[in-house]
Amino acid sequence: EQMLGEMGYDAVFIGTGAGSPRFMDLPGEGLNGVLSANELLTRCNLMRAGQFPAYDTPLGLGKRVAVIGAGNTAMDAMRVSLRLGADEVHCIYRRTETECPARKEELHHAEEEGITFNWLTNPVEILGDEAGNVRALRCVRMELGEPDASGRRSPVVIPGSEFDFEADTVVYAIGTSPNPILGQTSKLKLDKRGYIQCDEALATSLAGVYAGGDIVTGAATVILAMGAGRKAAASIKDYLGIRDSGRVYAPEPPGLEGSLFGIDLAERNFTHVRLI
Template sequence: TNPMPEICGRVCPPTTCRGSCNVGKPDEPLNTSKLEAFVADYQRKTVGVPLPEKAPPTGKRVAVVGAGPAGLVVAERLTVKGHQVVVYEAMPRPGGLLVYGIPSFKLPKDLVMWKAQWLERLGVTFVYNTRIGEDLTVDDLLEREGFDAVFLGTGAEVSAKPRWEGMDLKGVYQSLDFLRRANLSPDLLPPGEQEPPQVGRRVAVIGGGDTAMDCARTAIRLGAGEVTVVYRRTEAEMPGNPYERALAIEEGVRFEFLTAPVRFIGDDAGRLVAMECVRMELGEPDESGRRRPIPIAGSEFTQEVDTVVLALGFWPDPLIGETTSGLKTHKWGLIVADEETGRTSREEVFAGGDNVHGPDLVVTAMAAGMRAAEAIHDYLMQPSPPEPEAEEAILVPA
């Protein structure tokens, strides 16, 4: 039932499926994610993955915005049901976060390219280098291009940007920009983003999620001598998965807890050389349920660094909400959509994945795509309202 087992088996935390393992009731559960990836790889390499039988053409057309996990699942499910699907992607290649966010040492990019090629053989059309909201709008897709429904699966890839002094220094990177440049060949990147990051000996990664761990492990592979993750709360409050943290520790990453940057310091050439930090203590819980970090007066100190990577969270691209008439969004740009169906405030528009619930696991976005695909199919196949009968003309004598 998993449309991308070779991908989920590699990027989902091992604990995700272990709860369903019967062996785990009397004993240690099996590592089902590794088994899933192995079986999927073995089938692909030995006998191949056959194309499913498709339903007869319905004559309905669906535009999928975003070629990430949710969008790829929607495209597959609706094509099998007989609908014509076109996927619009802003980047030069498919995959979304799978290609442009997850490091290659965790997920080989050829697996994602294989999946896209398999979908093309199934009948899905991909249109790359097209940003919806800029090159075309959702209204254009519905009114000018003639699509019957639109699915928005654009993810959450806009980095949170704090207002610290020195953010524009050479050597300060946003996490996704850092990961893209470090892990991908130039032909997979848009112009202006093709130069690899210049990593010095001392690297600091600011943040506590899985992306921070990916950045720290990538920095080690780029030759950094000392990599430190700086987090403003304690390890217990870190939002990332403990499994990812354990892998980082195994590879030599250090952690500096209850510490936050204040500003970044550069030399005369505009190159990062140090950052000023402050020690923190935990106060009362905030809206997230975690205790609020509070700076300790007089605890400031300076730490020499050559490279800083900011991994402080992500939000959806606001362009979709700003350019789509009648589409409701939350405060941070998240699209208002029904959890079970993906239906939005626009009748023909559906959404699912990180652009609805915020950054989460790949499998969570895929599940949202599967639910939305069913809802879109039901919407497309509902009986059309009957045409009003023409009233007979009544002749009135002169």
């Protein structure tokens, strides 16, 4: 609203993504050694934590790392942890390998590098030591029940299956969410998941405001986000009454159809001249 009003913009595009990491609200999530996969990968790839103290960002993974989740980001986090010196890296996932959402090649590469997979395992608490550091992950065994809304079989807790899993670091890789501040500070209409609600033209509930990418669809690919940006740009031009130069000319016909020696028949009444 401020950009359209006080700042004088005629249209606004929102492409902020959905980068807020999800957690499970388990007891112990405030302990030292609990972080998201986003934070882990950012520290390593952008801030060069693996080269500490040559660079200022420490990491301190410890010897045993537990990564909760089994998507592509989880695979990245596990392989990076192993390369940064962890002795053991474990994947904690509540379903089986069949339901694993990661790409097959990502899973294959993680197995090749020595990642240990704990299928049908779900965390219920993170345990800490007297200094406030992670020491273990309390888990329960699961079994698969009936399919849920996603079509995958729902995991069900096996009674009396609780056990403690030693860990120095716990990494969450269970997806991301949109930044809740958007809904708290604007009148944009959101869907039930908290993402910006748009029509087919990517127009939001506020006139002149368009959105696209993960902030609309949820976590997806860069290609889809780029496509949304192009679509929204065309919609903004229509909204502002700007003629899209890409639509002025008819598409080139295939072959020589409609031409005379390769010259469009519509040009027969014109003479080509060379300016000197």
